[in-house]
Amino acid sequence: MGVEIDRRSIWLLLFLRGLRPLFFVVLGLVFWYILSLPVPEGLTPAGRNAIAIFVLCLILWVSHAVPLAITGLFAMVLVPFLGVLDEKETFSLFGNEAVFFILGAFILAGAVMQTGLSNRIALAIMERFGSSPRRLLLSIFLLSASLSFFMSEHAVAAMLFPIVLEIAKGIGLKPGRTNYGKLLFLSLAWGCVIGGVATFLGGARVPLAVGILRESTGMTIDFLSYTVSVFPLVVIMLAVGYTVLTWFFPVDIDDVGRAREVLSRRIKNMGKVSYREYAVGFILLLTVLAWMFLGRTLGLATIALTSVVSLFVLRLVRWKDIEEYVNWGIILMYGGAITLGTALERSGAGLWLANTIIGEWAKSPYVLVGVLSFITLLLTEGMSNAAVIAVLIPIGIGLSEKFSVSPAIVTYSIAVPAGLAFSLPMSTPANAIAVSSNYLRVRDIMKAGVIMSTTAWIVFNLVAILYWPLVGMG
Amino acid sequence: MRRPVNSRVQGKYLHNPGSLKIDLMLRGIRIDGSVSEGEDIEGLGIDLILPRNIIANVPCKEEFTKDSPYVLKKKGKGYVITDGIDEVDVRVVPKPEFYRKKTSTGVPFSKIGIVHGSYTVITPSPRCEFFHSNIECRYCAGNFDVNSTDRVYSVDEVLETVEAVMKEGSSRIIYLSIGFTKGDDGGIEFLTGYIREIKKHFNCLVAVEALPPKHNRWIDETYAVGADSVLYNLEIFDSELFEMICPGRASLIGRDRYLEALRYAAGIFPSGTVASHLIVGLEPPGSTCMGIDFLTDIGVVPILPIYRPSPSRALRIEPLTAEIIIPVYRHLYNAVRKKNINMNWVRDISVVTTPIESGYLVEDKGGFKGIMESFYKSKIGLKTAWGLSTIRRKLRVRDVEEK
Ligand code: SF4
Numbered sequence: 001m002g003v004e005i006d007r008r009s010i011w012l013l014l015f016l017r018g019l020r021p022l023f024f025v026v027l028g029l030v031f032w033y034i035l036s037l038p039v040p041e042g043l044t045p046a047g048r049n050a051i052a053i054f055v056l057c058l059i060l061w062v063s064h065a066v067p068l069a070i071t072g073l074f075a076m077v078l079v080p081f082l083g084v085l086d087e088k089e090t091f092s093l094f095g096n097e098a099v100f101f102i103l104g105a106f107i108l109a110g111a112v113m114q115t116g117l118s119n120r121i122a123l124a125i126m127e128r129f130g131s132s133p134r135r136l137l138l139s140i141f142l143l144s145a146s147l148s149f150f151m152s153e154h155a156v157a158a159m160l161f162p163i164v165l166e167i168a169k170g171i172g173l174k175p176g177r178t179n180y181g182k183l184l185f186l187s188l189a190w191g192c193v194i195g196g197v198a199t200f201l202g203g204a205r206v207p208l209a210v211g212i213l214r215e216s217t218g219m220t221i222d223f224l225s226y227t228v229s230v231f232p233l234v235v236i237m238l239a240v241g242y243t244v245l246t247w248f249f250p251v252d253i254d255d256v257g258r259a260r261e262v263l264s265r266r267i268k269n270m271g272k273v274s275y276r277e278y279a280v281g282f283i284l285l286l287t288v289l290a291w292m293f294l295g296r297t298l299g300l301a302t303i304a305l306t307s308v309v310s311l312f313v314l315r316l317v318r319w320k321d322i323e324e325y326v327n328w329g330i331i332l333m334y335g336g337a338i339t340l341g342t343a344l345e346r347s348g349a350g351l352w353l354a355n356t357i358i359g360e361w362a363k364s365p366y367v368l369v370g371v372l373s374f375i376t377l378l379l380t381e382g383m384s385n386a387a388v389i390a391v392l393i394p395i396g397i398g399l400s401e402k403f404s405v406s407p408a409i410v411t412y413s414i415a416v417p418a419g420l421a422f423s424l425p426m427s428t429p430a431n432a433i434a435v436s437s438n439y440l441r442v443r444d445i446m447k448a449g450v451i452m453s454t455t456a457w458i459v460f461n462l463v464a465i466l467y468w469p470l471v472g473m474g
Numbered sequence: 475m476r477r478p479v480n481s482r483v484q485g486k487y488l489h490n491p492g493s494l495k496i497d498l499m500l501r502g503i504r505i506d507g508s509v510s511e512g513e514d515i516e517g518l519g520i521d522l523i524l525p526r527n528i529i530a531n532v533p534c535k536e537e538f539t540k541d542s543p544y545v546l547k548k549k550g551k552g553y554v555i556t557d558g559i560d561e562v563d564v565r566v567v568p569k570p571e572f573y574r575k576k577t578s579t580g581v582p583f584s585k586i587g588i589v590h591g592s593y594t595v596i597t598p599s600p601r602c603e604f605f606h607s608n609i610e611c612r613y614c615a616g617n618f619d620v621n622s623t624d625r626v627y628s629v630d631e632v633l634e635t636v637e638a639v640m641k642e643g644s645s646r647i648i649y650l651s652i653g654f655t656k657g658d659d660g661g662i663e664f665l666t667g668y669i670r671e672i673k674k675h676f677n678c679l680v681a682v683e684a685l686p687p688k689h690n691r692w693i694d695e696t697y698a699v700g701a702d703s704v705l706y707n708l709e710i711f712d713s714e715l716f717e718m719i720c721p722g723r724a725s726l727i728g729r730d731r732y733l734e735a736l737r738y739a740a741g742i743f744p745s746g747t748v749a750s751h752l753i754v755g756l757e758p759p760g761s762t763c764m765g766i767d768f769l770t771d772i773g774v775v776p777i778l779p780i781y782r783p784s785p786s787r788a789l790r791i792e793p794l795t796a797e798i799i800i801p802v803y804r805h806l807y808n809a810v811r812k813k814n815i816n817m818n819w820v821r822d823i824s825v826v827t828t829p830i831e832s833g834y835l836v837e838d839k840g841g842f843k844g845i846m847e848s849f850y851k852s853k854i855g856l857k858t859a860w861g862l863s864t865i866r867r868k869l870r871v872r873d874v875e876e877k
């Protein structure tokens with residue numbers, strides 16, 4: 001940590017500091033106002049209270065006035081306090097399968113990174129396929145995407161960033177001056193974003209969405225069905241992504257010989273593949289296969305936690321090394337989000353809200369999917385994608401009944417676009433990491449990102465209309 | 475044999491506390507036999523409270539003081555200073571009680587902290603990397619201090635000292651001082667632990683006297699860790715004399731870096747809390763005045779100590795009389811006032827004449843200004859300054875992830 005001295009006028013700073021308490025006072029008043037409103041027709045007092053909690057959490061999640069996890073905990077306190085659910089039920093929701101699946105996925109990804117396996121795979125692929133500027137670019141893009149099938153996209157971006165930075169420096173690219181520098185970091189970021197929606201493992205948002213779905217309706221989505229449903233979208237977006245990248249920023253170098261030297265040197269420094277790397281790789285492979293073929297019978301969390309236990313039984317990792325890879329904040333936030341989603345659903349508030357907000361102008365199931373995916377894409381650019389899910393899924397599930405659409409379809413319509421944030425650094429850590437390289441300006445990522453977001457919306461809806469019925473969803 | 479006393483100054487400066495302080499510091503004072511040679515006049519100087527509560531550390535043991543027209547005498551239960559014609563009442567500042575006590579590790583507190591009026595100066599490490607390398611500042615006595623042990627005082631020892639100072643109420647401003655260190659941080663990394671702990675345990679203001687760090691981020695750090703005031707003492711404004719008299723500072727830091735660091739610090743710290751010494755007597759008065767103008771232009775408070783000559787180092791420009799240097803102090807007051815720099819921070823230091831004291835050379839300080847000054851000097855005034863300084867720091871300092 002370093003320090004920075006804010007040299008703006010002291011009065012302005014005082015004013016800005018004063019805004020925070022003022023914000024909380026206003027928020028408290030809004031909360032109190034909703035609680036004191038007469039209960040509208042079609043809603044129960046518990047439903048009104050659930051909406052008040054929802055609005056409060058929505059504002060806190062959007063504004064980041066307190067950490068996401070703390071808002072999640074706040075929801076867990078308010079739900080029983082205002083009599084929406086009883087205390088026992090509220091806290092038992094924290095034990096949701098999704099929460100433990102995410103915990104297991106964090107630990108598995110931590111083990112893969114800690115042993116150096118992921119780094120080795122990345123380096124080997126880039127060295128093997130990156131013989132020309134275009135091929136190197138493509139290998140970074142596809143590598144980021146394919147690693148994000150198995151690990152959190154944020155972790156992939158963080159892991160590959162130093163390698164890509166070293167490549168950029170090795171080639172002698174000047175920050176902000178060359179297209180190729182922009183291309184390298186954008187392909188890293190977008191590869192992660194696109195790959196991150198392909199499976200349950202790319203981010204914790206899909207498990208969260210499925211968790212809320214299961215708590216609210218008893219319905220679930222398994223690992224394989226999810227991947228099969230979104231696969232065409234991923235393939236098309238990868239093709240579109242590469243085209244948009246090279247169209248916006250034409251490749252402006254001819255040779256990447258020095259980049260390959262960097263990669264060879266790094267690989268050499270890693271030494272030979274260790275027993276731990278083999279073993280962790282094998283466990284990961286078994287885990288993914290089990291998720292795909294046994295997920296429905298055994299449960300995703302059970303498989304994840306079994307793999308985690310085996311990592312420790314075989315002494316492949318130590319808790320001390322893994323601890324830093326577990327994002328406890330996200331886990332807490334998810335517990336709260338699932339509780340809130342369930343509270344909205346069980347109190348009937350989700351349905352009431354959905355009818356009031358979207359139900360008026362969404363006239364058909366297609367429009368519903370279109371509208372939900374559009375709103376999600378828009379919100380996810382400015383909000384944490386997990387928060388978008390926590391906010392929209394209960395509303396979407398509420399609407400599914402009205403249009404006789406499966407709640408699972410609605411879950412897809414929100415969970416998938418929530419991961420497709422291309423345009424702003426604050427939308428997702430992968431974009432933020434790419435912009436922090438200084439090779440890329442916010443303007444660059446915005447310009448091309450708008451095209452990507454629009455294309456993503458169109459492709460998603462086409463996949464929903466044309467492809468999903470073919471795989472038995474509709 | 476006693477040399478004849480210069481009679482030309484008699485009666486001239488005695489009744490203005492500003493000019494009296496300057497002349498006393500320039501010429502020193504003789505101690506009459508009626509004043510017992512006790513605790514109060516240990517060391518080279520004696521701390522006196524002049525009219526208007528101006529505190530001055532007056533040389534009384536050096537050779538040059540023997541020519542002084544001023545004599546300190548006992549009168550009844552009190553003391554007076556006479557210049558042979560007239561006299562004024564003064565008080566002798568008793569040596570702080572804590573000077574007699576020791577830290578739990580057995581170090582006398584007087585070795586760690588020295589009270590200079592409202593400030594207590596603490597030098598946790600007496601080392602300066604310029605020592606013994608022939609590039610030390612030519613006027614600096616540290617190099618030749620045979621009693622110096624090179625012992626670094628621990629944070630706990632310093633804390634015990636500050637506690638003793640606070641308990642006795644000797645001063646509420648702690649002034650941490652450090653010589654030249656080789657790193658690029660200007661010694662701030664070393665002082666950080668001391669500043670933090672002092673701030674954590676006591677409601678006092680902390681000033682840091684150091685050499686400018688190489689990078690401005692250390693100035694940010696100095697403010698962020700809790701320093702309320704910072705001093706980078708240029709000492710001499712004239713560039714050639716600076717190189718001659720301060721060869722280490724000139725070659726390893728450079729005059730430009732001094733000025734740049736002072737300018738930057740003045741943008742970070744509150745008005746009136748960034749200061750720099752310009753030693754009167756080591757360069758022509760005109761050059762000191764140019765230094766005053768430059769420093770006040772960039773928002774820095776110049777502090778003008780008077781060089782105390784020693785027989786082994788004949789650095790003083792001659793002649794140096796109150797008549798010559800009083801206009802320099804007047805210029806100081808006017809320049810600081812013109813630039814609207816807060817004068818209340820740097821005040822009541824016994825070893826220098828501060829800008830606010832120089833005001834007595836220009837105008838009579840009664841009415842509202844006098845009330846404000848009394849407020850700043852009072853306990854409640856200091857508490858207010860401490861509170862405001864703390865709030866300001868809380869507002870301005872932001873933690874950032876290092877890239
Ligand atoms: S910097 Fe100069 S004045 Fe300060 S201690 Fe070192 S030699 Fe002495």
